[in-house]
Structure formats: structure tokens, C-alpha cells
Amino acid sequence: xxxxxxxxxxxxxxxxxxxxxxxxxxxxxxxxxxxxxxxxxxxxxxxxxxxxxxxxxxxxxxxxxxxxxxxxxxxxxxxxxxxxxxxxxxxxxxxxxxxxxxxxxxxxxxxxxxxxxxxxxxxxxxxxxxxxxxxxxxxxxxxxxxxxxxxxxxxxxxxxxxxxxxxxxxxxxxxxxxxxxxxxxxxxxxxxxxxxxxxxxxxxxxxxxxxxxxxxxxxxxxxxxxxxxxxxxxxxxxxxxxxxxxxxxxxxxxxxxxxxxxxxxxxxxxxxxxxxxxxxxxxxxxxxxxxxxxxxxxxxxxxxxxxxxxxxxxxxxxxxxxxxxxxxx
Amino acid sequence: xxxxxxxxxxxxxxxxxxxxxxxxxxxxxxxxxxxxxxxxxxxxxxxxxxxxxxxxxxxxxxxxxxxxxxxxxxxxxxxxxxxxxxxxxxxxxxxxxxxxxxxxxxxxxxxxxxxxxxxxxxxxxxxxxxxxxxxxxxxxxxxxxxxxxxxxxxxxxxxxxxxxxxxxxxxxxxxxxxxxxxxxxxxxxxxxxxxxxxxxxxxxxxxxxxxxxxxxxxxxxxxxxxxxxxxxxxxxxxxxxxxxxxxxxxxxxxxxxxxxxxxxxxxxxxxxxxxxxxxxxxxxxxxxxxxxxxxxxxxxxxxxxxxxxxxxxxxxxxxxxxxxxxxxx
Numbered sequence: 001x002x003x004x005x006x007x008x009x010x011x012x013x014x015x016x017x018x019x020x021x022x023x024x025x026x027x028x029x030x031x032x033x034x035x036x037x038x039x040x041x042x043x044x045x046x047x048x049x050x051x052x053x054x055x056x057x058x059x060x061x062x063x064x065x066x067x068x069x070x071x072x073x074x075x076x077x078x079x080x081x082x083x084x085x086x087x088x089x090x091x092x093x094x095x096x097x098x099x100x101x102x103x104x105x106x107x108x109x110x111x112x113x114x115x116x117x118x119x120x121x122x123x124x125x126x127x128x129x130x131x132x133x134x135x136x137x138x139x140x141x142x143x144x145x146x147x148x149x150x151x152x153x154x155x156x157x158x159x160x161x162x163x164x165x166x167x168x169x170x171x172x173x174x175x176x177x178x179x180x181x182x183x184x185x186x187x188x189x190x191x192x193x194x195x196x197x198x199x200x201x202x203x204x205x206x207x208x209x210x211x212x213x214x215x216x217x218x219x220x221x222x223x224x225x226x227x228x229x230x231x232x233x234x235x236x237x238x239x240x241x242x243x244x245x246x247x248x249x250x251x252x253x254x255x256x257x258x259x260x261x262x263x264x265x266x267x268x269x270x271x272x273x274x275x276x277x278x279x280x281x282x283x284x285x286x287x288x289x290x291x292x293x294x295x296x297x298x299x300x301x302x303x304x305x306x307x308x309x310x311x312x313x314x315x316x317x318x319x320x321x322x323x324x325x326x327x328x329x
Numbered sequence: 330x331x332x333x334x335x336x337x338x339x340x341x342x343x344x345x346x347x348x349x350x351x352x353x354x355x356x357x358x359x360x361x362x363x364x365x366x367x368x369x370x371x372x373x374x375x376x377x378x379x380x381x382x383x384x385x386x387x388x389x390x391x392x393x394x395x396x397x398x399x400x401x402x403x404x405x406x407x408x409x410x411x412x413x414x415x416x417x418x419x420x421x422x423x424x425x426x427x428x429x430x431x432x433x434x435x436x437x438x439x440x441x442x443x444x445x446x447x448x449x450x451x452x453x454x455x456x457x458x459x460x461x462x463x464x465x466x467x468x469x470x471x472x473x474x475x476x477x478x479x480x481x482x483x484x485x486x487x488x489x490x491x492x493x494x495x496x497x498x499x500x501x502x503x504x505x506x507x508x509x510x511x512x513x514x515x516x517x518x519x520x521x522x523x524x525x526x527x528x529x530x531x532x533x534x535x536x537x538x539x540x541x542x543x544x545x546x547x548x549x550x551x552x553x554x555x556x557x558x559x560x561x562x563x564x565x566x567x568x569x570x571x572x573x574x575x576x577x578x579x580x581x582x583x584x585x586x587x588x589x590x591x592x593x594x595x596x597x598x599x600x601x602x603x604x605x606x607x608x609x610x611x612x613x614x615x616x617x618x619x620x621x622x623x624x625x626x627x628x629x630x631x632x633x634x635x636x637x638x639x640x641x642x643x644x645x646x647x648x649x650x651x652x653x654x655x656x657x658x
Contacts (some may be wrong), residue, residue, distance in 0.1 A: 005392055023625050041545045114477055114502075118454045121447035125621075128460060130614045141616045173443075184593050272466050285459045286469045292454075292477045 005030040005055035008041045008062040008166035014300075017059045017082045022301035023237050027306060028130075028185070047072065055306065057300065065090040070097060078310075080303035084108050084290065086320060091262060095322040102306055102318045104299040106161040108290040113165025115289035116209050123235050124149055124281060149173045155197065155205030157222065158192035159184050161267050162239060163211035167192055177200050183327070204228040207237075214241035224249040234259040241329070243268035245271040257281050264289040322328045332406070334359040334384035337370045338536055343629075346388045346411045351630035357383060360639060376401065384636065386629065388412045393526035394419040399426060409632035413437050413619065415649060416657050421523040424651040431647045433628040435490040437619040438615055441568050442494025444505060445538055448591035452564050452612060458620070478502045484526065484534030485557065488513050491619075492540035496521055505532050512656070532558040536566075542568035542658035553578040565589040568618040570658070571596035584609050593618040 005026060009017065014035070026032040034051075035041055041049075050056070050073045056065070059082040068190065070076070070093055079103040081089050094101055105324040121130065125146035133141050133288050152175050159181040167177060171193070178197035179189060188194045202208060202224045212218040222245035230236055239244060242265045251270070254261055261283040270276040270284070277284060306318045318329070336353060338346065343364070354363040362378075364370055370378075372392040379385070379402045385394070399405070399422055402607065408503040409431040410418050423430055455477035462470050469600040480505050485492050488510040496506060501524070507526035508518065517524045531537060541547040550581045551574035558581065559565055567574060571594045580599070583590055599605040599613070606613060635647045649657070 047612055110479060114450065114479065115454060115475075117446075118450035118456060122451045122456055123444065123445045125444060125617075127451055127612070127614070128457070130617070131457060131472045131612060134606055134615070137606075139598065139601075146444075146617060146621045148440055148621070150439060167503050243641050257409060268469065272468075274397070277463055277583065283460060284455070284463050286463070288459070288475060289453075292475045293480070295477045298623055 002029065002031040003054040004052055004075075005032045005057060005078075006049055006053045007032050007034050007057045008046070009057075009082070010035055010040050010058040010061065011057055012038055013040070013061050016296050018300040019297050022304050024164050025304050025308070026300070029304075048128060050076065054078070056301065057082060058089065059299070064088060065094070067091050067093060068311075070094060073097075075310040077208070078102070078307050079304045080104075080300075080318075082299035082303055085329050087325070092322065092325055098308075100304045100310055101320045102316070103320050104302055104318060106318060107302045108295060108297055109161035110165045111292045111295035111316070112211075113169050114263065115290075116162075116237055116239055117169045117283075119237060119283055119285075120209075120235060121149060122206065123260050123262060128283065131278060149175065151175065152207055153178065153205050154207040154209065155202030156180070156194070157199065157202055157208070157210045157244075158212035158218075158240070159188070159192070160211045160240070163209075164192070166211065166259060168195060178205055199226060200229065203227075204231060206231060206233065207235045209237040210240050211245060212240050212244045213242050213309055215327070215329060218244045222246065222247055224242045227253055230259050232258050236261040238262075239264045241265050251276055254279060254282055262277065331358065331360040332383040333349045333381055333404075333406075334386060335376070335382045336361050336363050338386075338388040338389065338411070338540035339364055339367050341367055342388055344353070345625050347629040348626050350534050351633050352628070354633050354637070358561055358633075362416065372642055375486075379405065383390070383407070384409070384535050386411060387418065388628070388631065393417060394423070395537045396420050396422060399423060399428075399462050402426075403432045407431070407636050409433075409629075409636060409647075411632055414658050421651065425446030429639055430646070430649045431632045431635075432649050433631055433647060433649060434550055436628055436631045438490035439494045440621045441491040441540075441618045442498050443511045443621075444593065444614075445491075445495045445566055448612055448614075449536065449538075449564060450478060450567060452589050457612065458609060461581055465624045475614060479503065480504065481536055482507065482534050483538065485523070485545075485571075486511070486528065486531055486537070487522070487541040487569070488517070489540045489542055489569070492538075493521070495538060495540065495602060496523060507534055511529040512607065514566035527553060532556075533560060535560060536564045537574060539569050540564040541569050541573045542656065543572050544656070544658060547573045549573070551575065558583055559588050561587050565590040580605055583608060583611055 040061040046063050050069050053076050055078040057080045076099050078100050079090055082104050083107050086103040111320050118249050126144050152172050155178045156182050177194040178201055179194040180197050180199045180202045184196055212221055224246045227249045247267050262283040264285045306316045310316050369390040372639050380400050383404050384407040386409045405428050407429050408419055408607045409432050413434045415432040426596045455473050457472050483504050486509050507530055508523040509526050509531040509577050513525055541550055542611040553575045557576045576596050591612040593614045593616055635645045639645050
């Protein structure tokens with residue numbers, strides 16, 4: 001008897017997060033009920049359908065699961081969210097009810113890791129400066145010379161899934177990695193090939209990348225004093241959330257040209273006409289570090305593969321446990 | 330008795346290619362004669378000084394060693410070139426005379442490898458498009474979405490030192506690598522973790538990077554037919570030499586917007602006002618793939634360390650052998 005699986009995303013959204021392979025798996029191993037429309041399911045609709053749901057699969061745009069819905073879902077065994085942050089998507093009580101919860105956030109983290117390496121290499125090699133110069137009629141740029149990443153020292157804030165993806169990509173460059181994370185044990189640091197460091201030590205590095213989840217404990221974690229510590233000529237990357245740092249102080253430091261930054265996340269993105277948008281030492285992107293065509297297309301597939309692993313009693317990769325809840329963004 | 334070592338580069342050039350560490354090693358292990366001036370040594374000057382030279386160290390701007398000089402250099406044991414191409418720097422007869430020859434080209438190749446990954450990730454993530462949009466007052470770009478490198482198939486032309494550096498950097502991305510090189514054995518392919526392929530198969534890949542040395546055998550290697558094979562939407566990278574491909578056909582294909590390219594080398598670089606300079610699908614750099622501040626600063630150091638290895642009868646890393654001569658660019 002196949003499990004009844006409600007696949008909530010609308011057709012346009014499903015096209016982005018569910019591969020042809022994943023559709024096949026769902027047809028083969030489950031009894032899927034697809035949202036055949038171009039509209040997202042409403043909360044009311046979900047409330048009506050959840051009574052006989054054994055699996056619920058969601059993505060961006062899907063309604064959240066409320067406590068009331070949970071109370072009406074005695075058969076629900078698996079909940080999978082083919083998107084990022086899961087904390088507001090389903091109440092913590094789901095665990096007590098025996099529901100296994102899956103989040104594709106670690107798969108998105110890989111895209112974020114690739115983004116961090118992309119912007120780092122781009123800035124080290126001064127590619128935007130070369131490009132602008134050539135478009136404007138110049139060719140050689142005698143004052144501008146790039147740098148290698150090889151052998152550099154890199155400070156990383158938080159061993160989150162995006163931090164770990166970035167660390168993995170840095171391996172061939174033989175860099176020294178200093179990692180700050182209050183939960184990082186010596187043994188885990190050794191496994192990752194990094195050195196445990198204080199937040200101050202991390203902020204003294206010539207390359208710094210922030211990966212802290214946005215939770216109350218990380219609000220303004222990288223405060224004004226820490227931002228002022230960033231060395232001259234450093235490269236600073238934020239791909240986590242704007243709220244983890246003092247954005248006003250970061251912007252005013254960047255206006256001095258003292259160091260460079262790649263910023264993908266903001267409390268308040270620089271308004272049109274803001275001088276931050278024109279700086280040669282700043283590379284801005286509109287919150288796309290985790291958003292790639294192929295990364296997104298893999299999201300539902302990863303969840304479904306993981307649910308099938310769980311059914312076969314194999315180790316899972318995308319399962320969220322109750323003990324992880326407070327550290328989740 | 331320390332060996333007499335002529336360090337030919339002028340002070341400004343030496344500052345770029347010789348680290349403080351390297352100066353110390355030269356003082357400690359050799360009897361160095363420095364060029365204390367801001368001018369490069371001339372051929373005539375070198376002719377006068379070579380009679381008692383046991384080591385000669387050169388870089389960009391230094392005079393070449395002629396056959397006549399070799400005939401006058403009975404004591405010469407080591408020649409090291411802290412720069413790239415070595416073939417015109419010293420006659421092949423040096424080997425018969427028992428001179429050990431060293432080239433820092435493989436160290437420069439690392440910078441080229443980093444360049445290739447930089448431009449590839451930058452183009453995959455559409456960073457120039459995002460940057461231009463934000464500078465021009467936009468923010469989100471709904472039509473533009475980036476891609477990951479993870480799991481992609483990459484075609485590489487030639488297993489030169491730059492090709493090998495790039496392959497090493499690609500490791501964490503779990504890509505499939507198809508490699509064309511007439512000298513590549515099955516065993517070497519396995520060691521590198523790549524699959525041997527024809528040039529046609531390589532040119533059919535969604536990502537293609539050319540690393541062939543510019544020698545008579547590679548002239549127009551990537552000809553018009555092969556360039557026309559490049560798939561729609563592909564990313565094509567050339568960091569080797571312009572002459573290895575049909576530049577006119579490449580440029581006319583790029584003008585159609587059919588695929589993207591990052592080009593660092595040219596037979597004839599696009600003149601000012603050329604439409605190639607303005608294309609969104611083309612990232613141009615002025616022959617800087619191998620030129621980085623820190624990469625260059627390591628060049629002399631690598632050679633001196635290698636000469637010291639040779640003196641201790643340890644395996645060398647930057648030595649050039651007579652059998653390699655014809656395959657060198």
C-alpha cells in the first residue's frame with residue numbers, strides 16, 4: 001500500500017524545485033496528489049486535505065502547517081520542505097506526534113558555498129575592475145593586479161551548513177581556516193581541517209566569511225567593534241543574514257574603501273542612488289547566494305530520496321531532529 | 330665553498346618575483362651577485378659576467394642566454410627562469426653541457442588554474458549581470474538566474490600544467506571531466522580522475538576550457554568546425570594562447586550570443602570600439618590569468634628551493650628535461 005503524498009507546490013513552483021526524476025519516484029513509490037493548478041494551495045484547502053495525508057511536501061509559497069492542522073493529521077508520517085528555513089513551516093510538536101521532518105536547506109547551502117567561492121575569487125582577481133575598464137575602452141590596467149587564494153588565511157563565522165560547504169570548496173587551495181562557532185568541538189574542528197578561534201581572531205583575518213544563522217543569539221553578533229577590526233585590504237563576505245552584523249557601521253567602513261565586501265543579504269538593501277551601489281570595493285547581489293537553477297531543481301528530489309532512505313531504515317541526510325530546533329535559522 | 334649566483338633581474342623586477350625569504354636563502358646558501366640597479370642587464374653585460382657564473386637566475390626582462398654565452402660559461406651548473414616560457418631563454422645545448430634548467434612556469438600555472446575557476450564561477454552565477462543591474466539602479470533580476478558548478482560535465486583541451494591545476498581545483502565540485510590530449514595515457518587519466526576523450530567530445534561539453542601550449546602542432550587546433558560545435562548555452566574559456574583557436578570564427582559565434590566565453594589571450598585583442606568588448610556573454614581580461622601579486626612573488630623562491638633540493642639529491646619540481654623540450658610552449 002503506497003503512502004498518500006500531497007505535493008502542495010503550484011505547477012510553476014513545482015517546475016522549479018522538482019526534477020523529472022523526482023516526479024517519477026513520487027509516482028513509483030507513493031500515491032501522489034499533485035496541485036495541478038497555477039495557484040498555491042491556501043491554508044483552508046490544506047486544512048481540508050490533511051486528514052488523510054501520510055506525506056506532505058511543500059516549497060516556497062506553500063501554506064505553513066499550524067498546530068490545528070497537526071491535530072487533524074493523525075496519519076501524517078513525513079513532512080518535507082523543498083526550500084530553506086523550516087522553523088515557521090511546521091510546529092515543533094510534530095516530533096512528539098512521530099512525524100519525520102525533512103528540510104532541503106543543506107542542499108541550498110551548497111549553492112551558497114559556491115557563491116562564496118565565486119565572489120571571493122572574483123574579488124581577489126579584480127575581475128569587475130578589468131571588465132569595467134575594457135568596456136570603457138581601456139585594456140591593460142597597470143595599477144590593478146590580482147591575487148591568488150592559494151595558501152591564504154580565512155576566518156569563518158559559524159560552522160553552519162553553508163559554512164561547511166564553503167570549507168569543502170576551499171580544500172584544494174591549501175588555505176588556513178580559522179573557525180568561530182560556540183558549538184564547535186576540538187574533534188569536529190580536526191575533522192573539518194580547521195582551527196578553532198575566537199570571533200576576534202576570525203575578524204582579524206585577511207578574508208572573512210559570515211555563515212551564522214539568524215537567531216536571537218546571533219543578532220548583531222558581528223558588532224561595530226568587530227567590523228572596525230577588519231584589516232585594511234581584507235575581503236569580507238556575508239551570505240547569511242543582514243541582522244547578524246551592524247550594517248550601518250559596515251556600510252560606513254566600506255565607504256572609506258579600507259577593505260572590500262561581497263554582500264548578498266541586508267537588513268535594508270541599499271536604496272537606489274545609494275553610494276554603496278557604486279563602490280569599486282563592493283560586490284552586491286540581491287539575495288541570490290542560495291538561488292540557482294540547478295540547485296533548486298534538486299530540492300524535492302533530495303527530500304524524496306531521503307524519505308525513501310528512511311523507509312528502508314538507512315541513514316538520512318536531510319532530516320531535522322527536535323534537538324536541532326533552537327539552532328535552526 | 331658557496332656557488333656564485335648571478336641574480337639578473339633589476340631591483341623593480343626582483344621586488345615582484347623574489348620574496349624576502351628567497352633573498353635570505355640566496356644569501357645563506359649561495360654567493361649571490363645582485364643587479365643593484367633599476368635597469369635590466371644587457372646581453373653584452375651578461376656575456377662579460379657569465380664566465381665565472383655557476384648559477385644564473387632570470388625573469389621577465391632579463392637577456393636570453395645565447396649559444397655563444399653557453400660556450401663561454403664552463404662553470405654554469407644551474408639556470409633558473411623565474412617567469413613563464415623558457416624555450417627561447419636558453420639553447421637546448423645547455424643539457425649536453427650538463428646544466429640543470431629550471432622554470433617557474435608550473436607555479437604560474439596555478440594562478441591560471443585559479444583564473445579559470447574564477448571566471449567559470451563568475452559566469453555561472455551571472456555576477457557581471459547582477460553587478461551591472463545594481464549599478465544601473467535595478468535590484469532583483471527576475472529573468473536572470475545563476476547555475477551551480479556541482480556535478481557538471483567539463484571538457485578540457487590538454488593536460489598541460491595549467492590544465493592540471495584547473496582539474497585539481499574542480500575536485501570538490503564532483504564534476505565529470507573529459508580530457509583531450511594526444512599524449513594522455515589511460516593510466517594517467519585514471520590518476521587525474523578524468524576520462525580520455527576526442528577533441529570533438531570535449532567541444533560538445535557544456536563547459537570547455539582550453540589549456541593547449543602554443544606550439545606548431547596546436548596552431549588552430551580548435552578550428553572553425555570545432556568552435557561551431559560548442560553547444561548553445563555553453564561556457565568556453567581560453568587561458569592558453571590565441572593562436573590555438575580560430576579567433577575570427579569564435580568572435581563571430583560570440584556575437585550571436587549563442588554561448589558565453591571568458592578570454593584572456595588573443596592573436597589580436599579586440600580593438601577599442603569592437604562590439605566584442607560590450608557583449609554580456611563575454612568576459613575579457615588583458616592576459617592576466619597567470620599574473621597575480623602573490624603568485625609572482627613566489628616564483629624565484631620556488632626555483633631556489635628546487636635548486637637546493639637538487640643539490641641535496643632530492644626530487645625536483647621545477648626542473649626542465651631535454652625530453653620535454655618539444656612539448657614546451
